[in-house]
Amino acid sequence: MNSRRDFLQKLTGSALAFSLLPRYANSSILHMHAYEGPVLRVALMGLGSYATRVAEAMQACQKAKITGLISGTPAKLKTWQGKYNVPDQNCYNYETFDAIRNNPDIDAVYVLTPNALHHDEVIRVAKTGKHVICEKPMGLNAKEGAEMVTACKAAGVKLLVGYRMHFEPNTLEIIRMRNEGAFGKIKFFQGLSGFRIGDPKQWRLNKQLAGGGSLMDIGIYSINGARYMTGEEPLWVTAQETKTDPVKFKDGVDETIQFQLGFPSGAVASCLSTYSMNYLDRFFLDGENGFAELQPATNYGPIKGRTHKGELNYPHIAHQTRQMEEMSDILLAGKQPIVPVDGGEALKDLKIIDAIYQATQTGKKVELSAL
Known part of the structure; x- marks a missing residue:
């Protein structure tokens, strides 16, 4: 691997x-x-x-x-x-x-x-x-x-x-601030997730093993991030696929997908998932009274954040260390995490992924309630 x-x-x-x-x-x-x-x-x-x-x-x-x-x-x-x-x-x-x-x-x-x-x-x-x-x-x-x-x-x-990322402190601080109303009514989220993938023979570029391309690997961060940053579940999806290298990115392996999500409050998200561009690891949340930004937002860290109130500089501890300690408490002590990490949470992301792929193929808005 x-x-x-x-x-x-x-x-x-x-x-x-x-x-x-x-x-x-x-x-x-x-x-x-x-x-x-x-x-x-x-x-x-x-x-x-x-x-x-x-x-x-x-x-x-x-x-x-x-x-x-x-x-x-x-x-x-x-x-x-x-x-x-x-x-x-x-x-x-x-x-x-x-x-x-x-x-x-x-x-x-x-x-x-x-x-x-x-x-x-x-x-x-x-x-x-x-x-x-x-x-x-x-x-x-x-x-x-x-x-x-x-x-x-x-x-x-x-x-x-x-x-x-559900246990990462900068991320959790933004969620806390949002829950307390620090940003006011949320209007917009942007998620940029991408890097230039290397070896063309790796399993991530094999449809049979990966199930797709960039969306199934790096793009899922923007999908999941749009949900936990806004605190809402999307109602609809639109999406467009771009492919510049059909040799490297064969049928069923997406290179770049732009997708948009609409939420019950009226907030919208605009996201990008790609295997052909570097320096794309940014979340931006915009509300009527303030904003929050993470850049980098999801890499292995340190994660850097800022809001309209100033910089977020919480100390970095390996994400997988935090994750496994917290999961121990969830499994052995019944702890409830701030942001869910169970199979039901993952199923919501998979429904959105299905909708994004459907939207790229049909060119139409896909209502998530229909899936």
């Missing part, structure tokens, strides 16, 4: 920095003393580049640890075993991982494989009785997403999705 983006960030943080965190950003990782509570025991499925980032970030966790590994590559399993001290009996391949049902060392499985594999793997994990964390997009479409949510509910397990 190739890197999503080349943002490499060291874990940082200090007692002084922790004291500056906003109220909505209180994270379970910010302990000033040793943690002695329950620990979420996690098996990572799919040991590629993003799994590497997750694994490294989890070394700073107090409430979550790696206790299992699932991979189709024996040599990779051996390497990761040694690095993260995972015993042989907790290592599986894709043919044998159903046996985790009998493994008390594993509470949850984090599915980090290509998009097209999520559906079947999440359902298989659910049937073992283990909780599931799945990378986004949760599935290839809303039909798959609904089946995944139903399967996890039937199995009595929780399904969470890797929405790391």
Whole structure:
């Protein structure tokens, strides 16, 4: 698996920095003393580049640890075993991982494989009785997403999705300010999500594995961001696709999509998803009484923000560290996050993705209530 983006960030943080965190950003990782509570025991499925980032970030966790590994590559399993001290009996391949049902060392499985594999793997994990964390997009479409949510509910397990930005302190501060009316009536959101993708042979440019192109990878950040920044669910979608390199971006693999969303309050969003332009990582929220901006808005950090009241400079801690600590509390202690990260939240994004693709194909406005 190739890197999503080349943002490499060291874990940082200090007692002084922790004291500056906003109220909505209180994270379970910010302990000033040793943690002695329950620990979420996690098996990572799919040991590629993003799994590497997750694994490294989890070394700073107090409430979550790696206790299992699932991979189709024996040599990779051996390497990761040694690095993260995972015993042989907790290592599986894709043919044998159903046996985790009998493994008390594993509470949850984090599915980090290509998009097209999520559906079947999440359902298989659910049937073992283990909780599931799945990378986004949760599935290839809303039909798959609904089946995944139903399967996890039937199995009595929780399904969470890797929405790391839902725990990011600058983002949460803007949400707090919006909820308190600091921006007044929200009128407009802009989301720009893009980068120039490299290796043309990577799975993200393979329709069978990715389910699409830029929208299924980087564009989902603007879709999800439009929802949590405005605090509303869209009613309609319009969209236009542009393709300048049909050799690299074959049929069914979108290069660039512009899309627009309309919300019940009358607010509108204008967003861009692309695999052919760099320096596109910006959210802008405009209200009658103020504004908020994040730039960068969703990369691996540090995230930078400002509002009409001044700069937001909350300390950076690896997003995956925050995510896994918070997900431990959600799964083990029933904590409710400020912004949901469950399968139902992901299903809403998949419905919008379906609508965007439909709009690009028909050239017509798509009413989300009809989906």
